Amino acid sequence: xxxxxxxxxxxxxxxxxxxxxxxxxxxxxxxxxxxxxxxxxxxxxxxxxxxxxxxxxxxxxxxxxxxxxxxxxxxxxxxxxxxxxxxxxxxxxxxxxxxxxxxxxxxxxxxxxxxxxxxxxxxxxxxxxxxxxxxxxxxxxxxxxxxxxxxxxxxxxxxxxxxxxxxxxxxxxxxxxxxxxxxxxxxxxxxxxxxxxxxxxxxxxxxxxxxxxxxxxxxxxxxxxxxxxxxxxxxxxxxxxxxxxxxxxxxxxxxxxxxxxxxxxxxxxxxxxxxxxxxxxxxxxxxxxxxxxxxxxxxxxxxxxxxxxxxxxxxxxxxxxxxxxxxxxxxxxxxxxxxxxxxxxxxxxxxxxxxxxxxx
Ligand SMILES: Nc1ncnc2c1ncn2[C@@H]1O[C@H](COP(=O)(O)OP(=O)(O)OP(=O)(O)O)[C@@H](O)[C@H]1O
Numbered sequence: 157x158x159x160x161x162x163x164x165x166x167x168x169x170x171x172x173x174x175x176x177x178x179x180x181x182x183x184x185x186x187x188x189x190x191x192x193x194x195x196x197x198x199x200x201x202x203x204x205x206x207x208x209x210x211x212x213x214x215x216x217x218x219x220x221x222x223x224x225x226x227x228x229x230x231x232x233x234x235x236x237x238x239x240x241x242x243x244x245x246x247x248x249x250x251x252x253x254x255x256x257x258x259x260x261x262x263x264x265x266x267x268x269x270x271x272x273x274x275x276x277x278x279x280x281x282x283x284x285x286x287x288x289x290x291x292x293x294x295x296x297x298x299x300x301x302x303x304x305x306x307x308x309x310x311x312x313x314x315x316x317x318x319x320x321x322x323x324x325x326x327x328x329x330x331x332x333x334x335x336x337x338x339x340x341x342x343x344x345x346x347x348x349x350x351x352x353x354x355x356x357x358x359x360x361x362x363x364x365x366x367x368x369x370x371x372x373x374x375x376x377x378x379x380x381x382x383x384x385x386x387x388x389x390x391x392x393x394x395x396x397x398x399x400x401x402x403x404x405x406x407x408x409x410x411x412x413x414x415x416x417x418x419x420x421x422x423x424x425x426x427x428x429x430x431x432x433x434x435x436x437x438x439x440x441x442x443x444x445x446x447x448x449x450x451x452x453x454x455x456x457x458x459x460x461x462x463x464x465x466x467x468x469x470x471x472x473x474x475x476x477x478x479x480x481x482x483x484x485x486x487x488x489x490x491x492x493x494x495x496x497x498x499x500x501x502x503x504x505x506x507x508x509x510x511x512x513x514x515x516x
Contacts, residue, residue, distance in 0.1 A: 165215030190360030208235035241306030396482035418478035
């Protein structure tokens, strides 16, 4: 079980926005919590308030039962006493120190310094680089050095600000998996900022979604992506298909939702919503030829392919079926069906994959 971080605070920037975070909390069973949101949504402000690099005007920050900040009681524990390891976005390595010097920086004067540095260099595969200077390292190597430096003094909490943002795309994809492994092995709870949806899904156990200076949803990554709590969150998470609908009837736990000319089946919402936004993730849509036999619990929507667009190993296919429905298929599946613009298809979505959100 990991120590828990709790934060509720307000930060006003003179002439700028108000960042108001309410009831942010990590869960003890979770290794990596991702802070996710668009640029300017307040992610870095939250990270800095936790690190003690920034002082909010109200609220509190607690970690592992200890108060780090409390506006009422005028408590502000300085950053150096919070035992937090920070990996800044640009890594901020000391250019005049070698890799070993950087990693051991926070351990100056400690007798176990050399041993701990060697241990981290070995763990992160940096042994051969220990005498190099940051200017002689690739972006990915610098990232590992920054991670090793942050972990060296055995912090209680690790903060990572867009740890992969400074890397080129292929390196970023390669390091994503490695970073995930290291963060889990490190045994230290981590808070990781990103505005990349794939990165959030790959690296996070839990996700806290921020928008306009507020925390709008938090929970397990799979749950939040599968069931965004509002159309705003679905938008932030880039749910590919969002279409307005009206719940016309509910029976046996299934809602029938009219979206223009099309009737969709969805799981009945818990509250009696009528005007809804319908969200469908592209990976939950499958396409087949029009004459394939129907699979029962699915919505089957006849449509025409309007656009195909490569997305890495996948292809994003837009289907006009009364509304624009986006599907994500492998290149192989597209080739097998000989999909092209104008192809007739049937799009299938299981009712539990049609998400209803209150329309405001
Ligand atoms: N020192 C400051 N003075 C004035 N406004 C600020 C200051 N720092 C941040 N802000 C504003 O507060 C808001 C939140 O900023 P923050 O850096 O926390 O966002 P973010 O989600 O981390 O964005 P990004 O992904 O671009 O780093 C933004 O509108 C930003 O312009």
